[in-house]
Amino acid sequence: MRVIVADDEFFARKALVKRIGELTREIEFCKEAENGREVLEFLGEEGADLVVTDIRMPDMDGLEVARQVREKFPETSVIIQSGYADFDYAATAIRYGVKDYLTKPVKKEELEKAVQRVEEEQKKLRQKIEKQLAVRRGEFMDFSHILENEAAAKEILGDLFQKMEEDAWYLAAVQSRNQQLSKEEIQSILGIFREEKSSAAYFYPKQEFILILKADDRKELPEALLRKKLVSCWNKTGAELQLGVSQCHERTETSAKEGAGAYREAVYAINQRLLQPEQQIYRYEAEVNVVQLFSQAEEMELERCLTENRTEDAVNMARKLFRQCENREEISIYSLFTSLIQIMNVINKVYTIQRGQDSGETDKSSYLLFNFKTDLYAFHSMEELQRYIFDLLSDVSEGEGQKSSIIEDLLKYLEWNYQHDITVNELAAHKYFVNPSYLSRLFKAETGKTFSKYLIELRMQKAAELLKESGLKISDVALCVGYNDVSYFIQTFKKHYLMTPEQYRNQ
Numbered sequence: 001m002r003v004i005v006a007d008d009e010f011f012a013r014k015a016l017v018k019r020i021g022e023l024t025r026e027i028e029f030c031k032e033a034e035n036g037r038e039v040l041e042f043l044g045e046e047g048a049d050l051v052v053t054d055i056r057m058p059d060m061d062g063l064e065v066a067r068q069v070r071e072k073f074p075e076t077s078v079i080i081q082s083g084y085a086d087f088d089y090a091a092t093a094i095r096y097g098v099k100d101y102l103t104k105p106v107k108k109e110e111l112e113k114a115v116q117r118v119e120e121e122q123k124k125l126r127q128k129i130e131k132q133l134a135v136r137r138g139e140f141m142d143f144s145h146i147l148e149n150e151a152a153a154k155e156i157l158g159d160l161f162q163k164m165e166e167d168a169w170y171l172a173a174v175q176s177r178n179q180q181l182s183k184e185e186i187q188s189i190l191g192i193f194r195e196e197k198s199s200a201a202y203f204y205p206k207q208e209f210i211l212i213l214k215a216d217d218r219k220e221l222p223e224a225l226l227r228k229k230l231v232s233c234w235n236k237t238g239a240e241l242q243l244g245v246s247q248c249h250e251r252t253e254t255s256a257k258e259g260a261g262a263y264r265e266a267v268y269a270i271n272q273r274l275l276q277p278e279q280q281i282y283r284y285e286a287e288v289n290v291v292q293l294f295s296q297a298e299e300m301e302l303e304r305c306l307t308e309n310r311t312e313d314a315v316n317m318a319r320k321l322f323r324q325c326e327n328r329e330e331i332s333i334y335s336l337f338t339s340l341i342q343i344m345n346v347i348n349k350v351y352t353i354q355r356g357q358d359s360g361e362t363d364k365s366s367y368l369l370f371n372f373k374t375d376l377y378a379f380h381s382m383e384e385l386q387r388y389i390f391d392l393l394s395d396v397s398e399g400e401g402q403k404s405s406i407i408e409d410l411l412k413y414l415e416w417n418y419q420h421d422i423t424v425n426e427l428a429a430h431k432y433f434v435n436p437s438y439l440s441r442l443f444k445a446e447t448g449k450t451f452s453k454y455l456i457e458l459r460m461q462k463a464a465e466l467l468k469e470s471g472l473k474i475s476d477v478a479l480c481v482g483y484n485d486v487s488y489f490i491q492t493f494k495k496h497y498l499m500t501p502e503q504y505r506n507q
Contacts, residue, residue, distance in 0.1 A: 001026055001119055004042060006033040006053035006065065016052065016081070016106075023112050026119070036060030036068075043073045049122050050115070055082035066096040075125060077118045081106050137472050140462075140480040142419070143203045143210055144263055153256040160212055163199040164255040164262075168215035171262035172226070173270050174243040175208050177380065185237040192232045196225060206377070206416060210263070211243070219248050223281070230280055244270025244282045271333045271376045274385055275325055288332045293324050294339040299346055306350040306396050314393045318343065322386055337376060343389065347396050351434075378416060395434055406432050406439075407446040418458050419482040424451040460496045463489075467505045474501050 003020065007013035013032055021027060031042045035057050042048070051069060055062035066078045080093050083104045093101045099121070100114035138146055138156035147153050154161050163169055174193075181189070186202050193200035193211050200211045216222050226245075233239055246265035252258045265284040272282045298317060305314040321339055325331050379385040391406050410427065424443070428436040443451050459481040466477045478489035493501050 001050055001122060002028050002030045002048045004031040004033060004039055004048045004051045004053075005029065006036065006039050006051065006057065006062070008034050008054070008057045012054070019106070019108065019111060020052065020115065023108075023115055036062070036065040039065055040068055040072070043069065043076060047073070048076055050077045050079065050118050052079045052081065055080050063092055063096060066093060066098045070097040077121060079114050079118065136470055137476045137480060139202060140204050140466060140470070140472075142205050143208070144260060147256045147260040147263065150254065150256040153259065157201065159199045160201050160210065161255060161259070163212035163214070164249075164259050165251055166214060167251050168219045168248055170213045170215060170221050170248055171246045171259065171266050172211040172213065172243045173208055173263065173266035174211055174241050175206075175270070175380070177240040177242050179239060181207070181237070181239060185239060188236050189233050189239065189241075192229050192236065195229070198225075198229075205419065209241075209243075213245075215248050221245060221248070221283075226281060240280075242270060242273050242280055242282070244268070244272070245284060247284050247286060267377050268333070271337075274376070274379060274382045275331060275333060275336065277381060285332075288334050289330065290338055291331055291335040292338075293321055293331070293335055294342045299342055302343065302346045303350060306346065306393065307353070311394050315390050318389050318393060319386070322382065325382075333376070340389070343393075347392055350396055378412065392432065395432065406434075407443055410443070411447075414455060414458060418455065418462065419480060421482070422455065456492065457496070459483075460493060463493060463501065464497070464504065467501055477501065 053062040244266040246262035269282040269284040428439040483489035
């Protein structure tokens with residue numbers, strides 16, 4: 001515990017320092033002050049946990065010190081010692097948040113009890129701050145990654161995790177339909193979501209709210225309450241929200257694992273917005289009828305189109321697939337996804353042959369970089385998804401001579417995934433099906449920067465935002481932007497901003 005001792009009398013000050021030092025070894029005397037102004041100046045520069053001050057000092061007495069400490073440094077405790085056992089003094093001290101008012105000569109037992117009380121309060125305060133920082137850190141992490149560790153989930157998710165330990169609950173993944181939400185709007189929506197026995201948090205990587213709703217007595221989704229919340233969000237912020245809801249989940253010893261399953265279901269549900277954009281609430285269905293929209297014969301024809309560079313024919317085949325999904329309630333998102341995987345398989349096969357590899361040796365899992373949970377979730381409309389697929393088909397069939405528009409999608413992908421290990425080679429081979437050197441050249445032509453430089457700058461930009469706004473530790477900031485090695489993060493940040501992260505924050 002860092003302590004400031006203030007008394008204008010030299011020998012009285014030294015005696016007090018000695019008495020406090022004899023109480024415990026967990027004390028660091030960071031300042032001996034002669035007056036109140038020195039106390040406040042030091043607190044402003046260095047900070048401290050406890051101020052022990054005499055009540056009578058020149059310029060500024062102990063009561064005024066206590067008042068200003070409470071206003072400017074509320075996390076610092078104050079103990080006052082005085083030669084006067086005056087009730088008015090003591091009452092004023094209590095009003096200013098003073099932890100103890102000790103009369104001279106101060107007895108060792110009284111001083112020891114006063115310091116111990118402060119130590120206990122400071123310990124509780126530190127635990128509270130650590131918990132708040134853990135929750136704040138979680139906002140800048142991927143929700144699904146937090147749930148991979150039970151202990152971490154319990155620490156980081158806080159109230160959200162506690163709701164998962166209730167008897168029966170639903171999880172909803174919520175996103176704004178078409179607008180970027182401001183911080184004020186996010187806080188307003190969180191306030192609405194947290195009303196009436198609900199818990200919610202916002203996670204920046206995917207710009208999503210996660211809402212935990214307590215099931216009603218019959219373990220049914222309180223849909224009326226959910227719609228009421230959505231209307232309130234619209235009235236207060238103008239945000240049109242869409243959400244996917246999991247099936248009902250029960251209390252379990254492995255709440256993080258249960259939460260991960262519920263989140264997966266909620267994402268599967270909200271992906272249905274691609275087919276039914278007019279809705280707001282999408283329910284997860286455990287059993288669905290998968291309709292085949294893309295036949296084996298069409299797969300073979302698509303392969304011929306791509307091999308023969310018949311770009312328009314290939315795009316028209318995909319366009320026909322999307323038209324089959326229009327205005328047909330029996331078509332589920334699973335049916336569309338299955339067809340997209342068929343198309344991805346064909347693209348991957350043609351790309352592999354173009355590179356002179358044996359198609360039989362193709363890594364069958366490579367196309368899974370386009371997956372149901374992440375990539376489909378990134379598309380808010382069918383138009384966005386169609387444009388992505390059409391661009392992929394054009395890139396593969398036309399080769400490297402044509403200007404590509406996949407960089408727009410790649411930049412969006414980096415916004416969602418910058419904190420993970422990403423390489424241009426992996427993206428080229430398994431997501432965009434182009435030559436890595438071609439993707440690198442294309443990226444630089446579109447952005448004016450190399451892929452690695454752009455990724456570093458994006459991470460540094462995100463780190464700067466966290467340093468300015470979040471209050472997270474430097475090590476937490478490093479972790480949130482993809483650096484496990486804090487020293488390397490500090491070195492990279494300093495190279496980019498010409499100052500350390502700590503200096504940037506202080507500035």
